[in-house]
Amino acid sequence: MTTPEPTTTRDAWATRAGFILAAVGSAVGLGNMWRFSYVAAEGGGAAFVILYVVFVTFIGVPLMTSEFIVGRLSQESPVVAVRRLGGSGWAPLGWLFVVCGFGILSYYSVIAGWTMRYAVDAVRNAIAIDTEAYFGSVSTGWPAIFTHLAFMAMTVGIVVAGVKRGLERTALILMPLLFLMLLCLAGWAATLSGSGAGYGYYLKPQLGELVDPDIIVLAAGQAFFSLSLGMGALMTYASYLRSRENLGREAGTVAAADFGVAFVAGLVVFPIVFHFGLGETIGLGGAISDNTVGTLFMALPTGLHSLGGLGNVVISAFFIMLFVAAITSAISLLEVVVAAVIDGWRWTRTKATIVFGTLIAIGGLPSAFSIDFLVAADKFVGNFLLIVGGFFTSLLVGYRLLPQADAELADGLDSVAARRTWAYLVRYLAPVVLLIVMILMVPVVWDAIKPVIGLTG
Ligand code: TRP
Numbered sequence: 001m002t003t004p005e006p007t008t009t010r011d012a013w014a015t016r017a018g019f020i021l022a023a024v025g026s027a028v029g030l031g032n033m034w035r036f037s038y039v040a041a042e043g044g045g046a047a048f049v050i051l052y053v054v055f056v057t058f059i060g061v062p063l064m065t066s067e068f069i070v071g072r073l074s075q076e077s078p079v080v081a082v083r084r085l086g087g088s089g090w091a092p093l094g095w096l097f098v099v100c101g102f103g104i105l106s107y108y109s110v111i112a113g114w115t116m117r118y119a120v121d122a123v124r125n126a127i128a129i130d131t132e133a134y135f136g137s138v139s140t141g142w143p144a145i146f147t148h149l150a151f152m153a154m155t156v157g158i159v160v161a162g163v164k165r166g167l168e169r170t171a172l173i174l175m176p177l178l179f180l181m182l183l184c185l186a187g188w189a190a191t192l193s194g195s196g197a198g199y200g201y202y203l204k205p206q207l208g209e210l211v212d213p214d215i216i217v218l219a220a221g222q223a224f225f226s227l228s229l230g231m232g233a234l235m236t237y238a239s240y241l242r243s244r245e246n247l248g249r250e251a252g253t254v255a256a257a258d259f260g261v262a263f264v265a266g267l268v269v270f271p272i273v274f275h276f277g278l279g280e281t282i283g284l285g286g287a288i289s290d291n292t293v294g295t296l297f298m299a300l301p302t303g304l305h306s307l308g309g310l311g312n313v314v315i316s317a318f319f320i321m322l323f324v325a326a327i328t329s330a331i332s333l334l335e336v337v338v339a340a341v342i343d344g345w346r347w348t349r350t351k352a353t354i355v356f357g358t359l360i361a362i363g364g365l366p367s368a369f370s371i372d373f374l375v376a377a378d379k380f381v382g383n384f385l386l387i388v389g390g391f392f393t394s395l396l397v398g399y400r401l402l403p404q405a406d407a408e409l410a411d412g413l414d415s416v417a418a419r420r421t422w423a424y425l426v427r428y429l430a431p432v433v434l435l436i437v438m439i440l441m442v443p444v445v446w447d448a449i450k451p452v453i454g455l456t457g
Helices: 016-027 030-042 046-074 078-086 088-123 131-139 142-161 164-190 195-203 207-211 213-226 233-238 247-275 295-305 309-345 349-363 365-369 371-400 402-410 416-449
Strands: 002-004 011-013
Touching: 011 016, 016 164, 016 233, 016 247, 016 309, 030 046, 030 088, 030 213, 030 247, 030 295, 030 309, 046 078, 046 195, 046 207, 046 213, 046 233, 046 247, 046 371, 046 402, 046 416, 078 088, 078 233, 078 309, 078 371, 088 131, 088 142, 088 295, 088 309, 088 349, 088 365, 088 371, 131 142, 131 295, 142 164, 142 309, 142 349, 142 365, 164 195, 164 247, 164 309, 195 247, 207 213, 213 371, 213 416, 233 309, 247 295, 247 402, 295 309, 309 349, 349 365, 365 371, 371 402, 371 416, 402 416
Parallel strands: none
Antiparallel strands: 002 011
């Protein structure tokens, strides 16, 4: 997919498709299926979905464009890029990126571990009919620790061995397959009785909920997480661009693909939830519980069990592909951390990857022991800190770098009107909205942290 440039030591994408597919590989992951279904279940369905689309379109795409601009402009890894372009006062933003990569990967790996477990157990016909009990038994404690460590070991192995590109190529085949499979599953789910109620919950908004701060906050956080925004991850990919790509259009393409996968996943999950009466079990639209976090992991096997042996094959195939999607995302998270250590401390790639991979694996242990901890980490790092990162990225690009950034964007995007719109969104809309979201998010994050530090009975 990539070829070394003869004139420099830095790789560059051979094709536009190579760049886009790699960025899609980072964006599409557990966020689209595990997280999207659990947050849609938590946030009352349709209102959340609509607000999510609004955030992706008006904040997500312009900010992704900004991250692409910083990457291509600097031709550097994210932490070096913000310091070099912004000046040393912006160095803390780079450190924030590293904290986010570290923090997200630590619990992301636990969930990726669940997918491995499901993939293996489905072929062994070992997923109990009582999927709630089964999820409970594999999602925390020693089974979860074992699969979490296995997943981290594989991620580290891939990044050390440099077979990243081979893996990306595999992902390019498996991800379209995953999408195709989702479409088939959605078609099947449509035939279930009760699917209408599922669609109603998922697609018919209660207007009042559109202004519910809790739901606004969930939608904003999900947009950042799912699009891999707010921690410089996408800067890396754009730093390997040389050609005159239209960065705005590329961001739109990546966001559309990412949304498509999440949306179809919802079309699978919610009819199943309603047909099999799982609403109460997962606490649909109510207070978040361990089971809410397991929405995907309970709904899918419950639905497919009804198909007998064929169902097991489908569950297994589904979770294998979800695992591949997770590992391409995990690589992009680890890469931000590793690149910073290599550039900052002059460590070798192998040393940086092994040492920090190990630290991240240790950092994930509490999430493997307690879903409360996992949720708190997800809300604090995976939502709040990404929004903070996005807020400062919009300030950096919209104020400190605007003329350069606009010139960089113009390389590939001729339309002055489009560039003005982008600049407006990045300078005014994004910082204002993200500041409000940050403030609204404080109580939500605090609620998730309280049980972890023992403040609620
Ligand atoms: N977007 C990925 C997902 O949906 C997760 C992810 C990968 C990510 N890299 C990231 C999230 C960088 C935030 C920032 O599964």
